[in-house]
Amino acid sequence: MLDLGPVIGQSRGMTHPTLRRTARSLPIALLRARETVMGPVREMLATSGVNEQKWRVLRVLDEGGALDQSLLAERACLQLPSLTRILRAMEDQGLVTRATDPDDRRRSIVTISAAGEAVLSDHAAEASEIFDRLEAAYGRERMNQLLDLLEDLTRTDKPG
Amino acid sequence: MLDLGPVIGQSRGMTHPTLRRTARSLPIALLRARETVMGPVREMLATSGVNEQKWRVLRVLDEGGALDQSLLAERACLQLPSLTRILRAMEDQGLVTRATDPDDRRRSIVTISAAGEAVLSDHAAEASEIFDRLEAAYGRERMNQLLDLLEDLTRTDKPG
DNA sequence: GAAAAACGCTTAACAAAGCAATTAAAAGGG
DNA sequence: CCCTTTTAATTGCTTTGTTAAGCGTTTTTC
Numbered sequence: 001m002l003d004l005g006p007v008i009g010q011s012r013g014m015t016h017p018t019l020r021r022t023a024r025s026l027p028i029a030l031l032r033a034r035e036t037v038m039g040p041v042r043e044m045l046a047t048s049g050v051n052e053q054k055w056r057v058l059r060v061l062d063e064g065g066a067l068d069q070s071l072l073a074e075r076a077c078l079q080l081p082s083l084t085r086i087l088r089a090m091e092d093q094g095l096v097t098r099a100t101d102p103d104d105r106r107r108s109i110v111t112i113s114a115a116g117e118a119v120l121s122d123h124a125a126e127a128s129e130i131f132d133r134l135e136a137a138y139g140r141e142r143m144n145q146l147l148d149l150l151e152d153l154t155r156t157d158k159p160g
Numbered sequence: 161m162l163d164l165g166p167v168i169g170q171s172r173g174m175t176h177p178t179l180r181r182t183a184r185s186l187p188i189a190l191l192r193a194r195e196t197v198m199g200p201v202r203e204m205l206a207t208s209g210v211n212e213q214k215w216r217v218l219r220v221l222d223e224g225g226a227l228d229q230s231l232l233a234e235r236a237c238l239q240l241p242s243l244t245r246i247l248r249a250m251e252d253q254g255l256v257t258r259a260t261d262p263d264d265r266r267r268s269i270v271t272i273s274a275a276g277e278a279v280l281s282d283h284a285a286e287a288s289e290i291f292d293r294l295e296a297a298y299g300r301e302r303m304n305q306l307l308d309l310l311e312d313l314t315r316t317d318k319p320g
Numbered sequence: 321g322a323a324a325a326a327c328g329c330t331t332a333a334c335a336a337a338g339c340a341a342t343t344a345a346a347a348g349g350g
Numbered sequence: 351c352c353c354t355t356t357t358a359a360t361t362g363c364t365t366t367g368t369t370a371a372g373c374g375t376t377t378t379t380c
Contacts, residue, residue, distance in 0.1 A: 014223055015280070016277075019219065019287060020288075026303075027198060027201055028216060028237070029307055030193055031237045032310070033310045033313045033314050034194070037190070037313070044301070051338090051366095053365095059179065059182050060182055062179070068329095070328065070329085077191045077192055079367065079369095081329090081330075081331080081368075081369090082366055084331085085330095085365085086169070089365095106376070107328065107329085107375095108328085124176040128178040129187070130326095134316075137316050138313060146186075146309040147183075147184055149302060149305060149306045150189040150192070153197070154189075154193050155299060156297055156298045180353065228358080228359095229358075230359085239339090241338080241359085242338085242360095243359095243362095244361085264345080266344070302359065
């Protein structure tokens with residue numbers, strides 16, 4: 001596991017008193033938490049033919065319906081250049097289709113295909129099990145609290 | 161900001177009832193939260209001569225003292241192959257030194273140098289300010305709660 | 321209504337991540 | 351001991367992240 005050794009107060013070293021313990025650094029804490037959670041998810045995705053990024057694209061499209069690439073990129077936490085390449089691959093795989101918006105021909109609207117939906121269907125149960133196991137180990141109460149706090153944080157710093 | 165549109169219950173689409181809203185998917189929520197937080201941090205690092213990964217390496221070494229690469233990789237959330245390449249660069253920059261462990265010559269022990277410490281010193285105050293601003297906007301209470309929950313989560317799934 | 325600015329997406333170039341395979345050293349088992 | 355297995359780190363190859371520039375389209379401004 002992630003062993004941070006004897007951590008009381010400022011642990012050892014810590015030549016810089018203004019720097020917090022890494023476990024109390026929000027960016028690092030978020031990253032570690034994600035690594036912790038992603039293990040079983042990656043195993044699941046390994047059997048699905050899509051990687052982490054493509055999975056997020058499918059999830060977001062399933063949730064939000066047809067989207068232009070900018071919105072899709074933001075919601076899937078992908079940069080536009082990456083998304084361009086990923087969508088080209090996904091189009092080739094038949095997971096999504098693209099069409100230029102007739103009202104604004106700069107925009108291209110991405111739609112999930114039946115095959116894309118099928119990828120989600122095929123692994124929805126397993127994904128759900130993974131989450132349930134984690135929730136059971138971590139505590140349902142705390143899981144909901146954590147998700148609430150994360151949602152709030154995502155809202156806080158980007159006032160709409 | 162990250163506009164998830166009208167999200168009541170399962171929002172629209174959502175052909176797969178076993179899949180949760182993406183904002184309630186822990187991997188996605190953690191990723192979005194991190195993206196939200198990293199903006200000002202990246203600005204700070206831009207003036208520091210080290211990138212995000214190298215900054216994490218310095219932070220972890222400062223906190224934990226000299227470490228072998230496997231431990232360092234785990235604590236800094238880097239894969240061993242990535243770390244190998246990053247450390248080569250950091251050695252060239254004079255930020256760290258490496259020495260093979262005499263007791264186990266497979267291991268190489270990484271130590272932060274004075275120059276590495278200096279990078280931390282030079283930006284510790286700014287890093288602290290960034291955190292304080294975010295904490296003020298988000299709420300100190302909630303920030304501590306969030307960090308507690310994240311620490312617990314990282315422990316939960318990797319029972320030591 | 322034409323020039324200028326802004327926008328949405330793509331491309332290009334290079335660093336970094338991810339994954340599989342490889343090397344070198346240590347541990348185990350007969 | 352030797353042989354096999356495990357472990358720590360590195361290398362190779364492909365995909366992704368990042369930044370800047372480019373190209374068509376729309377909006378602004380005068």
